[in-house]
Amino acid sequence: MADNKVELVCIACPVGCLMEVEQNGDEFIVTGNACKRGPEYAKAELTHPTRTLCTTVAIKNGFLNRVPVFTEDEIPKGLIFEAMDEINKIVVEAPVKVRQIVIENLLGTGINVVTTRSMSKKNS
Numbered sequence: 001m002a003d004n005k006v007e008l009v010c011i012a013c014p015v016g017c018l019m020e021v022e023q024n025g026d027e028f029i030v031t032g033n034a035c036k037r038g039p040e041y042a043k044a045e046l047t048h049p050t051r052t053l054c055t056t057v058a059i060k061n062g063f064l065n066r067v068p069v070f071t072e073d074e075i076p077k078g079l080i081f082e083a084m085d086e087i088n089k090i091v092v093e094a095p096v097k098v099r100q101i102v103i104e105n106l107l108g109t110g111i112n113v114v115t116t117r118s119m120s121k122k123n124s
């Protein structure tokens with residue numbers, strides 16, 4: 001494979017097409033994609049890769065010890081570890097509602113971290 005070609009698995013849907021992407025200046029020539037979302041994903045991945053971060057945060061007095069959260073939108077892939085450091089500092093207090101903001105404007109991205117479920121207090 002030439003230096004300006006890479007293989008990339010499209011993660012825009014569960015099909016997971018294996019694509020070959022050739023860069024020619026600003027142009028990306030993509031093959032192996034089953035639909036037009038493949039080239040869009042390939043270009044974004046090779047120029048400014050982003051991810052939605054799904055994880056959990058500690059919760060005090062909840063009936064479980066942790067509550068699942070996610071970033072409301074994709075954040076730059078390069079910020080994932082820094083984002084996890086911020087999220088790991090957080091302890092929320094039960095009860096929490098679904099879509100409750102636990103971190104506003106994560107790392108200045110303008111994107112909030114929110115809960116993906118509600119959680120009541122544990123019975124005492």
Ligand code: SF4
Pocket residue numbers: 010011012013014015016017033034035036037038039041
């Ligand atoms: S190219 Fe289209 S069909 Fe293939 S994985 Fe991406 S979104 Fe799915």
